[in-house]
Amino acid sequence: MQTLTIRRPDDWHVHLRDGAMLKVVAPYTARQFARAIVMPNLDPPVTSVKTAQAYRERIVAATGDGFTPLMTCYLTDAANPDEIARGFEQNVWIAAKLYPAGATTNSASGVTDIRLIHPTLARMERIGMVLSVHGEVTDPEVDVFDREAVFIDRVLAPLTREFPALKIVFEHITTQDAADFVRDSGPNVAATITPQHLHLNRNALFAGGLRPHAYCLPVAKREQHRIAVRQVATSGSAKFFLGTDSAPHSREAKESSCGCAGIFNAPFALESYATVFEEEGALEHFEAFASEHGARFYGLPLNEGTVTLARAASQVPTEIDGIVPFHAGETLGWRMVADEGV
Numbered sequence: 001m002q003t004l005t006i007r008r009p010d011d012w013h014v015h016l017r018d019g020a021m022l023k024v025v026a027p028y029t030a031r032q033f034a035r036a037i038v039m040p041n042l043d044p045p046v047t048s049v050k051t052a053q054a055y056r057e058r059i060v061a062a063t064g065d066g067f068t069p070l071m072t073c074y075l076t077d078a079a080n081p082d083e084i085a086r087g088f089e090q091n092v093w094i095a096a097k098l099y100p101a102g103a104t105t106n107s108a109s110g111v112t113d114i115r116l117i118h119p120t121l122a123r124m125e126r127i128g129m130v131l132s133v134h135g136e137v138t139d140p141e142v143d144v145f146d147r148e149a150v151f152i153d154r155v156l157a158p159l160t161r162e163f164p165a166l167k168i169v170f171e172h173i174t175t176q177d178a179a180d181f182v183r184d185s186g187p188n189v190a191a192t193i194t195p196q197h198l199h200l201n202r203n204a205l206f207a208g209g210l211r212p213h214a215y216c217l218p219v220a221k222r223e224q225h226r227i228a229v230r231q232v233a234t235s236g237s238a239k240f241f242l243g244t245d246s247a248p249h250s251r252e253a254k255e256s257s258c259g260c261a262g263i264f265n266a267p268f269a270l271e272s273y274a275t276v277f278e279e280e281g282a283l284e285h286f287e288a289f290a291s292e293h294g295a296r297f298y299g300l301p302l303n304e305g306t307v308t309l310a311r312a313a314s315q316v317p318t319e320i321d322g323i324v325p326f327h328a329g330e331t332l333g334w335r336m337v338a339d340e341g342v
Helices: 019-032 049-063 081-089 114-127 144-162 176-184 202-206 223-233 266-279 283-298
Strands: 003-007 010-014 035-038 068-074 093-098 130-133 168-170 189-193 240-242 306-310 335-340
Touching: 003 283, 010 019, 010 240, 010 266, 010 283, 019 049, 019 266, 019 335, 035 049, 049 068, 049 081, 081 093, 081 114, 093 114, 114 130, 114 144, 144 168, 144 176, 168 176, 176 189, 176 223, 189 223, 189 283, 240 283, 266 283, 266 306, 266 335
Parallel strands: 010 035, 035 068, 068 093, 093 130, 130 168, 168 189, 189 240
Antiparallel strands: 003 306, 306 335
């Protein structure tokens, strides 16, 4: 049996939710990853050191030993540079998250004008704290499929000029525009890439009908963009690394008259990514993408344990605890078979 053993990976972008949902979904992330950067878009959002500490404790209770949640601060128009710096200096959070107001789930409290948080960004630049970015404009006049590209022009490119030493992670990129921007930017700009944006183009939303379980934000784009994102993900470039953006919602919330955005990919994330790297003839770059590039960008040590994937069938269930997972009902050609922690 062909196997692939890699250094235990990390997920540099995940939504673990809270309450009953947290207890259901967090163990799937902890099973595959040593660490994960946890998004702060709860209701209410995680904006203080105290709430981040409490949320981390709830995650640890849900996952047990062997998994480290890396917390983030939700930026608002009223973001306090002192509070954000205090949380970073005390190792409570590792990054601050920019949600343009109204861009995605629980983003109503997000930033309405990037200029309002310039003092916070200046402090983050000074102390070496990473800014993670949901890169879409929310102007209703901009087509939903163009919002990432417009965000680069209107917000991200000017931001990198204004704060050239600020470390920025462009989250869940979906377009050739984003791939090119990150590739051509300086060493302080990197990107995470999800499994769904490597597998799906926008046709998946309408295959034989409206497909709510293929709906996430940013939405999948044209095939040319999917190909461009696959190319940079599998290229070996240290600027691109694994971030699942696993974002679970109940079946009822997805299959409603106004369905939620988000794809629950945590249960078979590594199998999904490995499939893409194999298809691209780039398995030699998989370990770096999954286990090295992100840690180095965030200035963290590499993990010591390993995980092993085997060339064996993984049958993805059609539902997990009321949630429809990514690849539901499909059979993937890889299966995680071993995890050697330390």
